[in-house]
Amino acid sequence: MTALAPTPTAPAVLVLGGGTRLPKALRGHGLHVVYGGAPAEFTPSHHDSCDEALLLTGDEDTWVRRAVALHRQVPFARVVTVRERFLTTAARITHALGLEGNPLDTVLMLKDKSAMREAFDPEQDESAVRARVMDAPDDVDAFVAGVGLPVVLKPRDGSGSEGIAVVRDAEDLTAARHRVAARPGVLLAEEFLAGPEFSVETFTHGGHHRLLAVTEKFTGDNAVEIGHVVPARVGADDRAALEGATRRFLDAIGLTEGPAHTEVILTPRGPRIVESHNRPGGDGIVDLVRHVTGLDIRDLLAAQVAGAPLPEAAGERAGAAATWFLTAAPGLATEVSGWEEAAGRPGVVAAVPGTRPGDTVAELRGSDDRCGSVTAVAATADDALDRARGALALVSVRTEPVPARPHVPESRATR
Template sequence: MTRILALGSRSRLLRKAHALGLELVHVQKPSLADPAAARYCSEVLLFDFQDLALATDLVTALHRHRPFDRIVSQAEIGQIPAAHLTDVLGLPGNGLSVVETLHDKWRLRQLLNARGIGPVAAEVVTAPEPVLAFLERHGDAVIKPLTGSGSLGVRMVADAAGALAAWAWAQESGLDRLLVEERLRGPEFSVESFSSEGRHEIVAITGKHTGGGVVELGHVVPAPLGEEQARSITALTEAALDAAGLTVGPAHTEVILTEQGPRIVEAHARRGGDSIPELVELVYGVDLESLAYAVATGPIPSTQASPPAGAAAIRFLVAEPGEVVEISGVEAAERIPGVVRVRLDVAVGDLVHELAWSDDRCGEVLVTAPDAAAAVALAAAVADTVVIRTRPVTSPTRRTLRAILNAADEILDPLARLRRPTPPAPPAPPADEVV
């Protein structure tokens, strides 16, 4: 039986792996433990797998006792640990150099620019003054941490006030470097792909709705694109994944279609979040989450997209910051034809935070329809049916980066702890000193 080490997986993902006949050893952080995981696993271990030194010692010992065939993580926080352990144990899969290239936005941008793959002006800054100089040369910019997902810490900047505010946020968050890039203008998409033996197959292109901000408010599969636009986005994505060295597994590549052509925003060696895999499966019948585990059992049959069976869209629920005092319209929304799911992530009495990253959204609606335009319209109408009423509060509604990461029990760069020099041992006491 193929033996898999799964890092940071949710129970519903473990259920998919179990259905494939895999033996699962699951590692999860204690704060994120789910008792249901034990139903699908031969072992469940609770420790901080982002502590790479600890993870290396424990997983190496487990592997020595009963070897693993592959290490898999479908969680953003598990990407670096899984790649690191893959290298340490000499297992097949994407190694650390590949995953780190995709995880580190500056490293990926440098690679793409050096190869001439959709060049984008960018630099790393350590003070607000270089941001102002960048604005003078390139106009409006986007400032972001070098790592992270879910639009965490991403800001659009057009003037000195914005640059100073972004830098103040960085200092408050304990960051000493930020990535500044020229602002790309145009419709946004993501490419959902699966790679096997270095061959990339595009499963779907997803259309995105941000409402003019940085946080994604909706997705639709398939994206409303012409054939030539789809070909250009596909070619750019394949070139980027080739450059990064990705050889196996799912990838989620975000793209903006500018007047100069498509440009990469970022890419990840995992499936997309925000229920995008569910949209893909509804439309194309391809389960990217199961495939991420199935690759451990041998070559994967072609995942090349077949003609879409209609369209599927998701729209996220948002509300004014403050305390939730009333929620209405949920049952009415659920009765609308075409609705697959209405999910609320807040309840009366909860605090709605200012919309700064994906986890500040209040829920979602997922629908199907005959085509993309109809799906987008239906999702928007269903979302409007759900009303979340709040009242203002005196406490701050915008969370700090530290508060967000603490709530998620996450660190942005687990490699930093691994690479940190070990402090020297204190000198031994004199032989006659009592300790």
């Protein structure tokens, strides 16, 4: 479905996916905004924030083909997105139309962790990580023989902690071999990195990487992130090392503009780059950065796209901001309570339920398995964490085992 307006007089920008903050900011610069997404994602707020809509379902090739066709009617000056699932789509459309933006090869590299590892080689930079694509089960044994246990097995293309496994012993090694046999060429093995986890939030303009914040990360079962705090509680030397490694990495992959969210582990040998994405950090990190720095990454991106000066910090700023995520025992949620009390606690700026009675709580394997979050601000990182955790402790999700589906004997009528 395409809703077309008269031929715009202002430069048109195609915004793929996301909420309304970026479209509103772009329109604030006088741009003509075309929102692209699935029909179910187009809300009344989107209707009020955009000039036109390209609404359709389909694969990436479909999006590229339709966008190129629409460009003949509404010539796009730029194509942008802040959503993971549209990153390569936006880059392919940009490339097909010859528009300004990050090189397509750079965006594809960030989606393919094996290509990213090749571009940022351990022999050239000590912050790089040893890795190898697993084409056959024997590759698992060969990689372990070279780096030792434990190792990490993950999809070459993935985000949100999905499908990550740590191989620690012989039993895990057998399971890893089976995974590789079932999905040859899909998984990547990497050396295991021990140390606290961080992400570095940046904005690149004219090839210069501006460091906005260092986020301290906390993980639970299956390496799923369960908390964040900005600024990270690190000393000046470690912060400089994290920032330096990130800048070198972004230079190596050729990022020229826009936001990036780079994940780093601070090992005893120094920072090591885990992965990166040419978008703002998820899980509300963009809001933590805004609370602390007074800068919204989406506003920076809108100004960049419009060719306007990048905005300065604005509004009241907190010393620190933290988000903590609720997890619960797997099963059927029978009772959810405490969200109103959590929202009223000192310093709490957001309390977001993610599970309602009747929902099924899955085992914690990915970001979607969390049950909600609380965000709080305070003068220090420790206090912000205490406030977020303390408020979340007021929330309760009770679960019970999911009833087994009754067995229905097969009959002739159902065969």
